[in-house]
Amino acid sequence: MSGDATSRRAARLRVERLVAGARAIAAAADRHAPALAEATGLSREGVHLALAHALETTPTDGELDALVAGVTPEASVAVVLSANVFVAAHRALALALAASPTVVVRPSRREPLFARLLVEATGGLVRLDPTLDVAELREGTVHVYGRDATIAALRARATVPVLGKGHGLGVVLLGPSPSDEAIAGLARDVALFDQRGCASPRIVWAVDAAGDGAAPRDVAARLHEALGALGESVPRGLLDAEERAAVATWRATRHVVGEIHEGPHHAVAVGGAPDVSPSPVGRHVAVAGVASVAEARALLAPVARWVVAVGSDELAFADALAPEPARRALVGQVQRPPLDGPMDRRAG
Amino acid sequence: MQDAESHALHARTRALVAAFAETGALVPDGGAAAFDALARDLARFQARRNPGYARLLAARGLTPDDVRVAADAPAVPTDAFKATRVATFPAEQATHVFRTSGTTVGRRGEHALRDVATYDAAALAFGRACLVADLGARTPRVLVLGPSLAVAPDSSLGHMCAAFVERLGSPAGAEGSFFLDADGVFDVAGLDEAVARATVEERPVLLLATSFALVHFFDLLGEDPFPLPEGSRVMQTGGTKGKSREVSADELRRRAAEVFRVRERAVVSEYGMTELGSQFYERTLVEPDAKPGVLAPPPWARVTAVDPETLAPLPEGEVGLARVVDLVNVDGAAFVQTQDRVRVLPGSGGRFELLGRLPGAPPRGCSIAVDELVGGASA
Numbered sequence: 001m002s003g004d005a006t007s008r009r010a011a012r013l014r015v016e017r018l019v020a021g022a023r024a025i026a027a028a029a030d031r032h033a034p035a036l037a038e039a040t041g042l043s044r045e046g047v048h049l050a051l052a053h054a055l056e057t058t059p060t061d062g063e064l065d066a067l068v069a070g071v072t073p074e075a076s077v078a079v080v081l082s083a084n085v086f087v088a089a090h091r092a093l094a095l096a097l098a099a100s101p102t103v104v105v106r107p108s109r110r111e112p113l114f115a116r117l118l119v120e121a122t123g124g125l126v127r128l129d130p131t132l133d134v135a136e137l138r139e140g141t142v143h144v145y146g147r148d149a150t151i152a153a154l155r156a157r158a159t160v161p162v163l164g165k166g167h168g169l170g171v172v173l174l175g176p177s178p179s180d181e182a183i184a185g186l187a188r189d190v191a192l193f194d195q196r197g198c199a200s201p202r203i204v205w206a207v208d209a210a211g212d213g214a215a216p217r218d219v220a221a222r223l224h225e226a227l228g229a230l231g232e233s234v235p236r237g238l239l240d241a242e243e244r245a246a247v248a249t250w251r252a253t254r255h256v257v258g259e260i261h262e263g264p265h266h267a268v269a270v271g272g273a274p275d276v277s278p279s280p281v282g283r284h285v286a287v288a289g290v291a292s293v294a295e296a297r298a299l300l301a302p303v304a305r306w307v308v309a310v311g312s313d314e315l316a317f318a319d320a321l322a323p324e325p326a327r328r329a330l331v332g333q334v335q336r337p338p339l340d341g342p343m344d345r346r347a348g
Numbered sequence: 349m350q351d352a353e354s355h356a357l358h359a360r361t362r363a364l365v366a367a368f369a370e371t372g373a374l375v376p377d378g379g380a381a382a383f384d385a386l387a388r389d390l391a392r393f394q395a396r397r398n399p400g401y402a403r404l405l406a407a408r409g410l411t412p413d414d415v416r417v418a419a420d421a422p423a424v425p426t427d428a429f430k431a432t433r434v435a436t437f438p439a440e441q442a443t444h445v446f447r448t449s450g451t452t453v454g455r456r457g458e459h460a461l462r463d464v465a466t467y468d469a470a471a472l473a474f475g476r477a478c479l480v481a482d483l484g485a486r487t488p489r490v491l492v493l494g495p496s497l498a499v500a501p502d503s504s505l506g507h508m509c510a511a512f513v514e515r516l517g518s519p520a521g522a523e524g525s526f527f528l529d530a531d532g533v534f535d536v537a538g539l540d541e542a543v544a545r546a547t548v549e550e551r552p553v554l555l556l557a558t559s560f561a562l563v564h565f566f567d568l569l570g571e572d573p574f575p576l577p578e579g580s581r582v583m584q585t586g587g588t589k590g591k592s593r594e595v596s597a598d599e600l601r602r603r604a605a606e607v608f609r610v611r612e613r614a615v616v617s618e619y620g621m622t623e624l625g626s627q628f629y630e631r632t633l634v635e636p637d638a639k640p641g642v643l644a645p646p647p648w649a650r651v652t653a654v655d656p657e658t659l660a661p662l663p664e665g666e667v668g669l670a671r672v673v674d675l676v677n678v679d680g681a682a683f684v685q686t687q688d689r690v691r692v693l694p695g696s697g698g699r700f701e702l703l704g705r706l707p708g709a710p711p712r713g714c715s716i717a718v719d720e721l722v723g724g725a726s727a
Contacts (some may be wrong), residue, residue: 041712085713110712147720167716196713240712245656245669249425252659252685255407256400256428272431275455281715306716 011068014097014125015339019064021121022090023057025114032117039113040086042194042237047086049234054192055087059339066340068098074141076102078132080154082146083167085193086114092145092165093118093126094339100140106132134158168308169278170199170334173296173321174206174219175314178331180226182313183219185332187226189311190266192335194237195281199309199327199334202278205296207317208289213271216289217259220270224261227283231265239282246280254286276303293320309334351437353393357678358466360386364648364675365466369473372481374697376647383650386675387418390682397436400428401681418650418673419661423685429457429623436679437462446504448622459504459623462679467625470676471508472515474646478629479554479583479616480516486579489546490517491539493557493565496526504622505585509556517554534565543576552579555608558586563595566603575609581633582608585618587704601640612640619643619702623684625676628700644699648675651700653690664694667703 025032029051033044040047059067077096081089089107093115096103104127107115112130119128134142135157142162144151151164172186189201204223208215239247251267254260258271266283274288276299290296300307300321310322311334318328327337364386367377376383395402395412404422405412415421428434430448441462448457461467480488490513500506513525527539546553553576557565562584565574576582582604595603597617605612613632617640620627626649631638638644645651652661653668662668670690674682689703 083712083714088714145714147717149720167714167720169716193713193715196715198714198716200713200715202715241657243712246718248657248659249427249685249687251407252404252422253425253427253431255404256424256434257432258400260407273455275431277427277430278716278718281713 007073008068010101011071011073011098012064014101015064015067015094017122017125018090018094018097018118019057019059019339021118021123021125022055024121025117026051026055026057032113035113036086037237039111040193040237041240043235045234046191046194046237049188050085050087050192053188054085054197054335055090056336056339063338063340067094070340071095071099074100076100076104076140078134078137078140078142079103079105080132080134080142080144080146081105081108081115082144082150083108083110084145085197086111088145088198089115089118091339092143096143097125102140103127104129104132106130134160134162166306168198168306169203169303170197170201170309170311171203171300171307171321172201172205172311172331172334173290173293173317174204174312174331175317176207176209176215178206178219178222178313180222182331183222184226184230185313185330186311187223187230188332189334190223190227190283190285191230191234191236194239195283197335199337200281201285201311201334202281203276203300204285204287205274205290205299206287207292209291211289211291213289216270216287220259220261220268220285220287223285223287224263224266224268227266227268227285228263231263231283236265236283243280243282247282247284250280250284274299276300293317296321309337354436354463354679357386357390357393358463360389361466361648361675361678362469365469365473368477368647372477374644374647383647383673383675384417387421387673387682388415390675390678391415391418391421393678394436394682398434398681400424400432400434418683419652421673421683423654423659423671423673423683424681425685426457426621426623426687429459429681430455433458433460434623434681435460444507445502446507446622447502449503457622459680461625464507466676466678468511470626470646470648472511474627474629475508475512476516478618478631478634478644479512479581482634483552483579486552487518488516488552488554488580489542489549490525490554490556491542492526493528493534493539493555493561494526495528495530499526499528499530505558505620508620508627512554512556518551528561534568536568540574543574547577550577552577552581555580555582557582557584559584559595559597559600560586562600562604563593566607567593569607573609574607580608580610581614581616582610583616583618583629585620597641617641617643617702619688621686623681623686624649624672624674625680626672626674641701642693642696642699643702644697649673650698651690651692653692653700654685659685664692664696667691670700670702 033047036047037044077100145165155162206216206219254269260269269286304323307326309327310318311331312318322328392412442460444461446459492509527535601615604615628643650673652671654671670686672684690700692700
């Protein structure tokens with residue numbers, strides 16, 4: 001076995017240990033859910049949903065091989081999690097462990113719990129350092145997950161290379177007649193992390209070739225029902241003050257613009273011209289009609305660099321709309337990218 | 349204009365403006381009751397003519413007849429002006445459409461008018477009262493450190509500045525009064541010549557500028573002063589965030605006074621926005637005791653701080669989002685919800701401090717914040 005092959009094999013074993021740790025956490029979801037709910041603001045059921053549907057615990061051999069093959073080996077990797085949804089720590093550490101046997105992680109101050117659980121579950125594979133200062137690092141690479149401004153500030157202080165993985169958003173474009181299964185899948189994509197994920201759908205369009213608004217109205221009504229049903233089993237968690245303020249203004253705005261279907265744990269609006277203003281987090285969706293994929297692509301162009309994932313009920317639509325390197329997915333799978341996906345390797 | 353109801357409402361607002369122009373009294377003729385009566389009638393009119401506003405009322409469980417006083421009427425968020433047409437009349441009747449400044453994200457907000465006379469009368473009356481009333485018979489030369497209407501035909505600020513040039517200044521005529529070209533380049537020589545002419549005529553200058561234009565102008569001048577004639581004054585409006593290096597209001601006032609060789613109290617802040625028909629000013633030029641940083645409403649507008657989470661009014665003295673009742677906006681939205689934070693000073697007759705935009709807490713998760721999206725895309 002060559003040196004490269006040996007190091008790739010070792011890298012893969014490290015990632016497998018991490019995935020096993022994640023699997024153990026998911027298996028003990030009942031035990032961890034209360035603390036994770038408190039730390040994240042999600043409901044306990046929302047934590048369970050995330051662990052069940054957005055934590056990759058069963059990657060295929062091919063995905064793991066692709067993950068390891070796609071990274072540049074590093075002497076060491078420092079991972080800074082400044083703001084992420086909680087399970088993202090898993091993906092971040094997987095990428096780091098694929099690149100290096102020496103990984104240290106500074107968890108998010110707001111939600112340090114899941115990173116700590118992972119570190120514990122992997123038995124010392126990763127070192128946890130809540131006080132890590134990137135300015136003091138003299139070798140290796142830093143992977144920073146956070147706002148563009150945070151990444152820029154850390155990059156300015158660091159003397160080692162900094163790979164920034166900024167915030168993003170998900171976009172969904174539905175075809176002319178999405179199935180009930182697709183609508184239910186979209187509802188789950190919206191409900192996961194209460195829409196705070198990098199790939200969470202914040203912009204939802206429906207192809208409305210007739211231009212009479214019937215298609216987006218139909219999608220909105222059905223999505224309202226689907227989110228209502230989901231909200232009964234997976235209630236929305238807590239919104240913070242800024243989020244509640246954004247919701248108050250958004251609701252008033254959407255009443256002026258068109259119809260709004262409101263549920264106890266969500267709201268779906270429809271009406272008005274399509275644009276790229278994201279709806280607020282917390283299971284809020286504004287459905288707008290677009291005449292064609294071409295129109296959608298033109299609308300999306302100014303914000304394309306932040307688009308992490310594009311979902312659709314027809315992959316051809318997602319393929320046609322998604323800017324590189326955004327992930328394309330069927331609705332229902334938008335929040336569950338394979339472990340080798342572009343979401344993990346995108347860097348800025 | 350064929351709409352008798354709108355015409356009558358315009359006439360009532362213009363009567364308020366005319367009364368103020370005659371008396372200078374900041375409390376409307378007839379007091380709060382007269383204000384509320386007109387606000388009530390505007391709310392009912394706008395709900396009948398604008399289905400979107402009717403829906404907003406209905407969402408609060410209200411019919412138009414339930415609105416008795418201004419505080420009863422829900423306010424239209426400024427975001428709505430970007431997403432839909434907020435007007436009581438068909439688009440083809442618009443004589444003016446003002447648009448918000450563009451970013452590459454989202455659409456520009458639009459404010460359509462079909463009778464600009466009320467807007468002009470109100471802007472001129474309150475602008476005169478806050479910017480030049482202390483000059484008595486002396487008529488200033490009005491100069492604009494901004495683009496002309498030919499360059500920015502849909503700018504409400506440009507429209508107001510042009511009206512000030514035409515109606516508050518001397519000699520009349522907008523030509524040669526704007527000193528920023530379409531490429532954003534200052535005509536410093538032209539401005540210098542206009543100031544020299546005013547100096548020879550012993551005429552004070554009223555210089556109108558956005559805050560970020562002032563910052564760029566000061567950067568261009570470096571350490572050089574740009575003295576204006578004795579008695580001159582500067583009106584500055586808007587913030588600097590994202591458009592120039594950030595400068596605090598106090599620093600900008602101090603620097604403007606220094607560069608233009610005017611008193612700090614002669615640097616007057618104006619607060620307005622495309623979606624509104626009314627403007628708000630500091631009264632430092634015309635009231636010896638007026639504090640810098642405190643904005644006064646005209647008798648035809650009222651600002652209330654509201655809770656950002658419920659949009660319910662807050663007691664005076666508390667910080668909240670500015671909700672503006674604007675009786676000039678007869679055919680648009682007389683009740684506008686902004687995203688600007690204010691504190692209405694208790695017992696001040698509705699005067700308020702402007703405290704900037706709602707601060708963003710670090711977002712949970714990694715879904716992008718709207719400010720980050722807009723800021724990044726326009727950078």
